[in-house]
Amino acid sequence: MRNLYHFPLCPFSRKVRFILAEKNLDFELIQENFWERRRDFANLNPAMQVPVLVEDNITIPDSYAICEYIDAKYPENKLLGNSLEEGAGIRRLVSWFDNKFYNEVSKYLLNEKVFRFYTGVGGTHSDAIRVAKANLLPHLEYIRFLTDGYRWLMGGKLTLADIAAASHISVIDYLEEIPWDNFPEVKEWYALIKSQPSFRPILADRVLGFTPPKHYANLDF
Amino acid sequence: MRNLYHFPLCPFSRKVRFILAEKNLDFELIQENFWERRRDFANLNPAMQVPVLVEDNITIPDSYAICEYIDAKYPENKLLGNSLEEGAGIRRLVSWFDNKFYNEVSKYLLNEKVFRFYTGVGGTHSDAIRVAKANLLPHLEYIRFLTDGYRWLMGGKLTLADIAAASHISVIDYLEEIPWDNFPEVKEWYALIKSQPSFRPILADRVLGFTPPKHYANLDF
Numbered sequence A, B: 001m002r003n004l005y006h007f008p009l010c011p012f013s014r015k016v017r018f019i020l021a022e023k024n025l026d027f028e029l030i031q032e033n034f035w036e037r038r039r040d041f042a043n044l045n046p047a048m049q050v051p052v053l054v055e056d057n058i059t060i061p062d063s064y065a066i067c068e069y070i071d072a073k074y075p076e077n078k079l080l081g082n083s084l085e086e087g088a089g090i091r092r093l094v095s096w097f098d099n100k101f102y103n104e105v106s107k108y109l110l111n112e113k114v115f116r117f118y119t120g121v122g123g124t125h126s127d128a129i130r131v132a133k134a135n136l137l138p139h140l141e142y143i144r145f146l147t148d149g150y151r152w153l154m155g156g157k158l159t160l161a162d163i164a165a166a167s168h169i170s171v172i173d174y175l176e177e178i179p180w181d182n183f184p185e186v187k188e189w190y191a192l193i194k195s196q197p198s199f200r201p202i203l204a205d206r207v208l209g210f211t212p213p214k215h216y217a218n219l220d221f
Helices: A011-022 A039-044 A063-073 A084-119 A126-147 A160-174 A184-194 A200-204 B011-022 B039-044 B063-073 B084-119 B126-147 B160-174 B184-194 B200-204
Strands: A002-006 A028-031 A052-055 A058-061 B002-006 B028-031 B052-055 B058-061
Touching: A002 A011, A011 A063, A011 A084, A011 A160, A011 A200, A039 A052, A052 A063, A058 A063, A058 B084, A063 A084, A063 B084, A084 A126, A084 A160, A084 B058, A084 B063, A126 A160, A126 A184, A160 A184, B002 B011, B011 B063, B011 B084, B011 B160, B011 B200, B039 B052, B052 B063, B058 B063, B063 B084, B084 B126, B084 B160, B126 B160, B126 B184, B160 B184
Parallel strands: A002 A028, B002 B028
Antiparallel strands: A002 A052, A052 A058, B002 B052, B052 B058
8 A cells, every 4th residue: 555645736746756656656646735734644744744655554754755765665767876976966956956946946936826825824925936937047047957968867867856857847837937938958858757657647637726838738838 | 085065054064074973984174155156166066055075086965965875885884774664764854854944943043143144145134033943942842752762863873863953953052042941851862962972073163253152062061
């Protein structure tokens, strides 16, 4: 038995769904509206955050802990590298997207556009949205730089770095905030991501109150 | 040759110094005032953040990437667990302190009290300091809960969870913001940390413009 507590627009939940699917592992998805602070969920994860994986009798909160666990437990198709050096390069990029990109871009857009709608707390800060949109541009430029001459962020093979990056990018794209026309090379990388069977179910998800742009789930965009 | 680019009051740099010392690895410390955006440092780490480890010809930015690399490369005295399950429990706590604690407590206090002083940008937001001090209390309570009946956060052995927690706590203590008298059990855990030979050099560090309280480096406090 394998259950994943997630929220469809949470980039960290998407990262875990993507890695589980890349490893060909079956799982049940349970949507957790974590801001409702459900008591049973607090018992699973006192941090009250998604994702949380429950595999057999083991409960693992936190996408970092989950991805390390999954990649080590199911070592076929290693997504964290085949050597220590490669692993360090991949983890540096995972951290770039999960920390730097998240705190400079995803967090602002999700808080202002999505979670404020669900929680009803406070008014929108258009300043925060403006800052996030400006911050996004050097990150897209960085993806362009990393993929220059290569299919994937680390070169010839999809790794957890691509999975982390795509998880954030796809959430921002759902909110129609990626200026694709200005970044054709990044679009090419993301088209490859979109074509992965492991990523397709993520693009099929919809959440109450938000409709993604027409191009969102299309392979040709 | 092993060099660590760090800043003395950066909790992530402290975490790496602590793990390197626990592994009995020699290293040279290079203080990097990362806010000065030195060009040579940008070449080492485009994220312009400390810590960065340079070991032989391998450059590893980011404390997550560095700690995973070090623990796997020098597996004697494992600090990320002896089983996958144990590793997941440790990583969940590392993430708690490096993400939740950092974003709710350390980041505010460091930005408002330390980095604003060095960069000279903007005035102090006393609101942020007040929020951080309030946020700190449930985190100290959580450490009390985790160590209840045990020496360390994960039970009988020091792990990267203790190292991460102590790195944040020690920075906040340098800034004299830990209400030790209200948390005697947490004080007991931290006294054990302070008595580790691997942690002593960190407590000996001083930075320009900030003097820690008298008790800061004392084993008896």
